[in-house]
Amino acid sequence: MMFPSQYRADLRSELIRKAQSDPRIRGAAVTGSASVGKEDPWSDIDLFFGLEEASLQEALADWTEMMYASHDVVHHIDVMSGATIYRVFLLRNTLQVDLAFAPLSEFGARGSTFQLLFGEPVQEARPSSTQPVAYWIGVGFIYALHVRACVRREQWWRAEFFVRGIRDTILTLACMKYSLPLSEARGIDSLPKEVTTPLEKSLVRELNANEVLRAFQVVMNAFLMELQTIEGVSSRIAETLTEVVESTMQT
Numbered sequence: 001m002m003f004p005s006q007y008r009a010d011l012r013s014e015l016i017r018k019a020q021s022d023p024r025i026r027g028a029a030v031t032g033s034a035s036v037g038k039e040d041p042w043s044d045i046d047l048f049f050g051l052e053e054a055s056l057q058e059a060l061a062d063w064t065e066m067m068y069a070s071h072d073v074v075h076h077i078d079v080m081s082g083a084t085i086y087r088v089f090l091l092r093n094t095l096q097v098d099l100a101f102a103p104l105s106e107f108g109a110r111g112s113t114f115q116l117l118f119g120e121p122v123q124e125a126r127p128s129s130t131q132p133v134a135y136w137i138g139v140g141f142i143y144a145l146h147v148r149a150c151v152r153r154e155q156w157w158r159a160e161f162f163v164r165g166i167r168d169t170i171l172t173l174a175c176m177k178y179s180l181p182l183s184e185a186r187g188i189d190s191l192p193k194e195v196t197t198p199l200e201k202s203l204v205r206e207l208n209a210n211e212v213l214r215a216f217q218v219v220m221n222a223f224l225m226e227l228q229t230i231e232g233v234s235s236r237i238a239e240t241l242t243e244v245v246e247s248t249m250q251t
Helices: 005-021 053-070 133-153 156-177 193-202 209-228 235-249
Strands: 025-031 045-051 073-081 084-091 096-103 114-118
Touching (some): 005 025, 005 096, 053 084, 193 209
Antiparallel strands (some): 025 045, 025 114
16 A cells, blocks of 8 residues: 555645634744755655644644644654654655644754745754764774674674664764764765665674674774774773673674
């Protein structure tokens, strides 16, 4: 089952008209791929609303009731960012509709994908939180320790989980280096092949000791190489991680 592109366009137009007629909504914008002309057949609907804080919850409840009653919604989830609520509606025809309800103090661009429809956005909306490089280095370090422990405990599912986590950490660091979007791995497929191709060998192909250890060694070699490209990283980090790999491979 797949939603038609015209259905998506019609529904987005309908929701925009509803926002324009809702006195509680003081500002609205199209976000996501449609805002920059990069929509494809699999894109969802992304709309961002600015409201007086006192009316936000009431509007959210009313819009949710409308979506279920009129658009065959089967489920929804909320994603919080500051005081902004991103309510993600999942429709029966598999279309995803993301409606953000923000207080006026947070209504504004949080990236390059923001096409204002009406209202006055704040000049500096609260940006999406992005952890610094040092944080991700620490994450990769911790995951390497977890792999070592899991291998020794013969916990192969968990070991695979953390091997995958190290690979994702490398890709995150690479996206930061090339100024590519981090959210939901949107930038990964735009990374240079010299970054991604070596990581293909870090995929765990079978769930056994030899394969997990092989993949771990590959991904750690890639992680150590990535650390060499980051300015200011202490050599002690690489030395310690090298010892972690060696001790794990001797298990």
